[in-house]
Amino acid sequence: MSTDAAKPVAYRDALNQALREELARDPDVFLLGEDIAGFDGAFKVTRGLLEEFGPERVVDTPITEAGFTGLAIGAAMTGLRPVVEIMTVNFAILAMDQIVNNAAKIHYMFGGQVSVPIVIRMPGGGGHQLSSQHSQTLDSWFAHVPGLKVVCPSTPEDAKGLLKTAIRDDDPVIFIENEGLYGKKGPVGGPDDLIPFGQAVVRRAGTHCTVIAHSRMVWVALQAAEELAAQGIEVEVIDPRTFRPLDLDTLAGSVRRTGHAVIVDEGWPEYGISAGLATHLYEACFDWIDAPIGRVNCADVPMPYAKNLEQAALPQPADVVAAVLANIGRGVS
Amino acid sequence: MTGPSAAEPQDMRDMFRSMLLIRRFEEKASEEYMAGRIGGFLHLAIGEEAAVVGTVSAMRADDPLTSTYREHGQALARGTDPRVVMAELLGRSTGLCGGRGGSMHLMDRSRSFYGGYGIVGGSVPLGLGLAYAIRYRGGDQVSVTMFGDGATNQGVVAECFNMAGLWDLPIVFLILNNQYGMGTSLEHASAEEDLYPRAEAYGIPAWKVDGMDVMAVRGAVAEATRMAREERSPVCVELLAYRYRGHSMSDPDTVRDAEEKERWRLRDPLITFERVLLGEAVMTADDISAMTAEVEEQVEDAATFAEQSPEVPVGELADGVYANPFNDDARGGALMR
Numbered sequence: 010m011s012t013d014a015a016k017p018v019a020y021r022d023a024l025n026q027a028l029r030e031e032l033a034r035d036p037d038v039f040l041l042g043e044d045i046a047g048f049d050g051a052f053k054v055t056r057g058l059l060e061e062f063g064p065e066r067v068v069d070t071p072i073t074e075a076g077f078t079g080l081a082i083g084a085a086m087t088g089l090r091p092v093v094e095i096m097t098v099n100f101a102i103l104a105m106d107q108i109v110n111n112a113a114k115i116h117y118m119f120g121g122q123v124s125v126p127i128v129i130r131m132p133g134g135g136g137h138q139l140s141s142q143h144s145q146t147l148d149s150w151f152a153h154v155p156g157l158k159v160v161c162p163s164t165p166e167d168a169k170g171l172l173k174t175a176i177r178d179d180d181p182v183i184f185i186e187n188e189g190l191y192g193k194k195g196p197v198g199g200p201d202d203l204i205p206f207g208q209a210v211v212r213r214a215g216t217h218c219t220v221i222a223h224s225r226m227v228w229v230a231l232q233a234a235e236e237l238a239a240q241g242i243e244v245e246v247i248d249p250r251t252f253r254p255l256d257l258d259t260l261a262g263s264v265r266r267t268g269h270a271v272i273v274d275e276g277w278p279e280y281g282i283s284a285g286l287a288t289h290l291y292e293a294c295f296d297w298i299d300a301p302i303g304r305v306n307c308a309d310v311p312m313p314y315a316k317n318l319e320q321a322a323l324p325q326p327a328d329v330v331a332a333v334l335a336n337i338g339r340g341v342s
Numbered sequence: 343m344t345g346p347s348a349a350e351p352q353d354m355r356d357m358f359r360s361m362l363l364i365r366r367f368e369e370k371a372s373e374e375y376m377a378g379r380i381g382g383f384l385h386l387a388i389g390e391e392a393a394v395v396g397t398v399s400a401m402r403a404d405d406p407l408t409s410t411y412r413e414h415g416q417a418l419a420r421g422t423d424p425r426v427v428m429a430e431l432l433g434r435s436t437g438l439c440g441g442r443g444g445s446m447h448l449m450d451r452s453r454s455f456y457g458g459y460g461i462v463g464g465s466v467p468l469g470l471g472l473a474y475a476i477r478y479r480g481g482d483q484v485s486v487t488m489f490g491d492g493a494t495n496q497g498v499v500a501e502c503f504n505m506a507g508l509w510d511l512p513i514v515f516l517i518l519n520n521q522y523g524m525g526t527s528l529e530h531a532s533a534e535e536d537l538y539p540r541a542e543a544y545g546i547p548a549w550k551v552d553g554m555d556v557m558a559v560r561g562a563v564a565e566a567t568r569m570a571r572e573e574r575s576p577v578c579v580e581l582l583a584y585r586y587r588g589h590s591m592s593d594p595d596t597v598r599d600a601e602e603k604e605r606w607r608l609r610d611p612l613i614t615f616e617r618v619l620l621g622e623a624v625m626t627a628d629d630i631s632a633m634t635a636e637v638e639e640q641v642e643d644a645a646t647f648a649e650q651s652p653e654v655p656v657g658e659l660a661d662g663v664y665a666n667p668f669n670d671d672a673r674g675g676a677l678m679r
Binding site: 039065070071073075076077078079080081082083084085086087089106107110111115116117118119120121122123124126155156158178179180206207254 | 406408437438439440441442443447449450451456457459460461464465466467468469470471472473474475478497498501502504505508662663664665666668
């Protein structure tokens with residue numbers, strides 16, 4: 010696969026490769042969701058899979074999120090490996106009872122008699138003027154719940170490698186993509202290149218401040234890092250990639266070296282991913298940090314439609330630059 | 343429209359024994375609860391034994407079964423050892439689910455009993471998924487999912503009727519209509535008091551039977567599973583029944599009309615079935631006395647076993663959150679260690 014690996018692949022096609030390879034590898038894997046077969050998926054992630062694997066394994070469902078998510082959980086209890094596509098995370102709210110009360114609980118609550126090897130894929134995020142009900146980032150809702158695994162890939166390579174790991178994992182995996190990343194191109198691994206959960210990755214090395222970002226915010230943070238580099242400030246951008254499990258050692262190790270941390274999170278600021286990460290870092294790095302941990306979040310409002318308002322609500326590179334400068338400026342080093 | 347019941351005398355004796363076991367087991371569980379050895383909720387199915395045993399007796403052993411939180415009877419009828427069921431109720435390490443589930447969450451996968459669930463209506467899609475898995479693998483089992491009258495007003499149950507009808511999944515929806523959702527009567531909760539027509543609206547054959555008559559239930563479920571197995575059609579059966587206790591042990595049952603309760607008491611499924619057994623000379627009064635004594639001894643033994651079983655070690659608190667665990671953090675946290 011060395012020639013293929015060299016060729017940049019879009020995030021959506023990287024996901025498609027992972028699905029195709031796992032469908033071919035394991036007959037227990039099947040896909041279901043709204044418009045994923047005949048329509049190729051709302052974001053075209055499942056393009057061509059109906060033709061290749063047939064309607065028994067690539068299944069169009071009615072618009073019935075709680076029902077088909079529960080159905081997939083029930084099927085997974087017998088050892089099948091359903092990969093559910095929920096069109097966007099906003100609609101997963103309809104399936105939260107099934108995800109939280111069933112998928113996350115069944116292995117523990119019944120003393121380990123069955124597991125639930127299901128993957129629930131869905132994009133989150135805003136930026137397309139879809140207003141309040143179609144632009145949410147709810148990663149923390151899932152990351153809050155023991156029994157779930159939560160994965161948020163930011164690159165095509167991670168999208169493919171982490172999805173393959175998710176499908177082979179025996180626990181329920183919430184796999185949160187981002188609408189703004191489907192067209193993002195990059196190298197991808199081959200059929201046997203799995204990326205393990207719980208390994209953060211350094212996207213850019215630096216010494217002055219650690220910037221922690223995931224999903225689309227990685228790219229926002231990297232752009233900010235470029236602008237800061239022009240001012241002679243080198244930030245270290247770290248992508249946790251998974252929140253359950255969380256690789257705190259890599260995050261804390263970087264923060265202990267730089268003495269500064271800024272967390273960039275497309276979710277809301279209250280009680281969310283950035284708040285949880287900040288707590289972990291305060292506990293792990295209290296004696297090393299030179300300033301309060303900075304946070305850049307979506308504004309604490311329902312997402313507005315108007316383009317200027319939406320852009321003001323979402324974290325921008327300039328917000329990250331400002332947060333880093335403020336953090337370093339307040340430091341004693 | 344009940345199908346062939348085809349019960350041999352031995353089947354009838356087994357069914358009666360199963361009903362007796364459930365009744366005596368739950369009476370004992372009630373004592374354990376009053377003595378403070380069972381915590382949380384304890385929902386008794388006393389009065390509903392015919393619905394439970396009639397259903398299970400008509401199923402094949404490999405037909406998956408799902409249920410609500412009122413499911414001690416389902417586990418016992420499926421053959422799970424009363425000792426480990428009682429131990430689970432007492433939250434002991436020898437319990438069926440290692441003390442993690444309790445009364446509301448029994449599961450015995452080795453007997454294709456896929457569990458009791460605590461969210462009204464929430465288990466129905468799981469039963470549908472079990473049916474989906476049967477079809478996916480080309481099996482000839484039938485998924486039977488039991489839920490109450492209250493669940494029929496949950497949207498997800500309508501979603502399941504639709505998908506079952508759309509995809510012709512091998513499932514039997516069993517509405518155990520005990521006429522109350524906690525303390526609210528059916529007439530106060532449902533625009534239409536017949537519940538099975540809701541399934542008919544999705545093209546699913548459906549009918550209602552007397553859920554206090556174990557032979558009628560057995561006949562109906564036999565026909566329903568036959569249709570699901572052979573004709574590849576989902577089926578819905580409504581079992582009209584009555585529970586003699588409150589919603590759970592914490593419900594003093596002061597709302598329901600005393601005369602109504604007395605009327606249904608006269609139709610006690612154990613008493614009416616006993617009459618049938620005696621009338622058809624399947625059992626003698628001595629047989630019944632002997633069986634009752636045997637069952638009572640079994641229940642006492644189960645309680646003794648549970649009471650003498652060790653508690654679950656607290657050090658095992660975080661064990662089993664994940665099938666593929668990533669930490670040994672006793673707080674059950676998300677961190678890699």
